[in-house]
Amino acid sequence: MKKLNKLIFTGLLIITSLAFNSCNPFDDVYLTLALDLDFSINGLLSNIFIPAEICLSNFDDYSDNKDNLEEITYISAAYLTVLATDSLAGDSLKLTLYQADRRTMLFQYTKAKFTANDYFNAPLEIVLSVQEKSNINNYLKNPKVDKCFYATLELSNITFSGPSQSYFLNSKMQFLTELKIKP
Amino acid sequence: MRNILSAVLLSIILFSSTTFSQIGITINKLSPSDASQYVKPLSTWFGTYFNSGTYYDAKVPALFGFKFNLVGMWSLVPDDQKTFKPDPKISGVGDVDPSATVFGNKSSYYLSSNGFYTYPAGLSLNAVPMGIYQFAGSFFNTELMVRFFPKVKFQDAKVGILGFGLKHEISSHIPLFPVNISVQLLYNNFDFEFDDGDPANYTKIKSNNFAFNVHASKSISLLTVYSGLQYESSSMDFNYYFEDSNNQYPVEGNKIINLKVDGDNNFRFTFGGAVKLGFFVINADVNLTKFTTFTTGLSLDF
Numbered sequence: 001m002k003k004l005n006k007l008i009f010t011g012l013l014i015i016t017s018l019a020f021n022s023c024n025p026f027d028d029v030y031l032t033l034a035l036d037l038d039f040s041i042n043g044l045l046s047n048i049f050i051p052a053e054i055c056l057s058n059f060d061d062y063s064d065n066k067d068n069l070e071e072i073t074y075i076s077a078a079y080l081t082v083l084a085t086d087s088l089a090g091d092s093l094k095l096t097l098y099q100a101d102r103r104t105m106l107f108q109y110t111k112a113k114f115t116a117n118d119y120f121n122a123p124l125e126i127v128l129s130v131q132e133k134s135n136i137n138n139y140l141k142n143p144k145v146d147k148c149f150y151a152t153l154e155l156s157n158i159t160f161s162g163p164s165q166s167y168f169l170n171s172k173m174q175f176l177t178e179l180k181i182k183p
Numbered sequence: 184m185r186n187i188l189s190a191v192l193l194s195i196i197l198f199s200s201t202t203f204s205q206i207g208i209t210i211n212k213l214s215p216s217d218a219s220q221y222v223k224p225l226s227t228w229f230g231t232y233f234n235s236g237t238y239y240d241a242k243v244p245a246l247f248g249f250k251f252n253l254v255g256m257w258s259l260v261p262d263d264q265k266t267f268k269p270d271p272k273i274s275g276v277g278d279v280d281p282s283a284t285v286f287g288n289k290s291s292y293y294l295s296s297n298g299f300y301t302y303p304a305g306l307s308l309n310a311v312p313m314g315i316y317q318f319a320g321s322f323f324n325t326e327l328m329v330r331f332f333p334k335v336k337f338q339d340a341k342v343g344i345l346g347f348g349l350k351h352e353i354s355s356h357i358p359l360f361p362v363n364i365s366v367q368l369l370y371n372n373f374d375f376e377f378d379d380g381d382p383a384n385y386t387k388i389k390s391n392n393f394a395f396n397v398h399a400s401k402s403i404s405l406l407t408v409y410s411g412l413q414y415e416s417s418s419m420d421f422n423y424y425f426e427d428s429n430n431q432y433p434v435e436g437n438k439i440i441n442l443k444v445d446g447d448n449n450f451r452f453t454f455g456g457a458v459k460l461g462f463f464v465i466n467a468d469v470n471l472t473k474f475t476t477f478t479t480g481l482s483l484d485f
Contacts, residue, residue, distance in 0.1 A: 024309075025308050025309050025310040025311065025312060026307055026308060026309070027288045027307040027308070027309050028288060028307065029288050029289075029304050029307045030288055030289040030290065030304060031290055031304050032290045032291070032292045032299075032301040032302070033301070034292075034298065034299040034301055036298075075292070076292075076294070076299070078294055078298060078299065080297070080298055121296040121297070122296060123294055123295075123296070123298055125294060172298070174298045174299050176292060176299050176301070183307060
């Protein structure tokens with residue numbers, strides 16, 4: 001009986017110890033992070049070229065978890081107009097995203113016959129090719145190293161209505177990423 | 184409200200984890216219907232936690248008895264408690280992929296009129312370790328169990344626990360009955376409030392948990408085996424500040440919202456064993472319920 005008691009006691013101790021010390025209750029975390037690139041201009045010219053720049057380290061979700069990041073992957077992207085002159089339009093909208101070196105292109109998206117206010121409260125989802133997604137994901141490898149992006153918005157042959165001789169456009173491009181964080 | 188929900192669990196789990204502090208949880212931007220679904224598993228877990236570890240023997244002394252128990256628990260978080268189906272109730276937003284609940288790990292998103300809306304991730308827990316202490320005194324085959332942690336203020340947070348259990352050995356009325364059988368009523372309350380003066384950070388969680396069980400035990404020498412069937416219910420009042428920066432919810436937005444969230448607790452089956460070594464008792468059991476829970480206990484029993 002003494003041996004049995006000893007065995008039960010030891011078993012309970014082992015189970016308790018395993019449960020509270022060895023089992024890791026945490027799983028990987030997958031956070032979605034939307035990166036905003038803001039484009040603003042007050043202009044007179046018939047063509048627009050607006051640059052914008054952003055780095056992952058601008059976002060708390062990245063900075064706070066940088067040391068435990070395992071992977072960052074691209075999910076989706078969208079363009080939306082925040083505020084624009086009435087009937088501001090152009091022949092084509094061209095959105096281009098580059099690596100931080102401003103030369104290596106990650107994707108270029110063109111929308112023919114662009115009217116800014118069509119995308120006010122109605123974002124334009126940017127559909128990328130497999131190759132373009134792959135370009136972004138390759139650039140996002142080694143997530144512990146901060147990555148910056150350079151983006152441009154181009155609009156040609158601008159027309160608009162209203163009494164003013166100038167126009168304005170406040171808009172943004174968002175691209176959504178997923179951060180895989182180890183516990 | 185960043186990190187506040189983490190702090191709730193932290194304050195009651197009483198162990199630190201860098202994961203909680205790093206990831207945190209920001210649920211202010213969740214609409215009330217989504218927030219309700221997001222925290223529902225927390226309500227269920229409270230019901231599981233507070234209704235665990237309440238017995239290891241159906242025998243209640245005929246004269247006088249006293250117990251002090253330290254109970255450790257390990258609750259497995261099932262997959263269906265890790266995600267919920269978002270319903271943002273915004274026109275033009277279609278089907279949204281399942282997103283993490285408070286225990287989940289993968290957040291979802293949708294494209295709204297203002298751009299991408301991203302849901303928060305959860306605490307990414309596969310299991311929740313937890314402990315509790317309790318006292319019990321018995322007289323005439325009836326036992327009163329008490330769990331008490333006075334409402335204490337930790338900086339801007341207040342937390343308190345109060346629980347009671349009343350148990351009676353019904354087999355004491357049946358002479359020479361081969362096993363001990365008892366019935367037990369349980370009520371436990373958990374109260375957490377965070378208020379730093381900024382309404383945007385206000386959080387209140389009040390969890391009420393009720394259970395009724397019938398359990399039986401049989402002692403052979405130092406070993407006691409026990410089993411029980413329990414009905415249980417839980418509900419949680421959850422108050423948070425709903426931040427609606429895009430004014431998509433004109434009635435509910437930008438104010439403190441009160442939600443009443445019922446847990447998914449119904450029945451549980453418990454099976455376990457205890458070893459009595461003088462005044463000391465060591466026990467372990469498994470509880471088959473929404474969150475399968477393993478408990479171990481160390482008790483002073485005389």
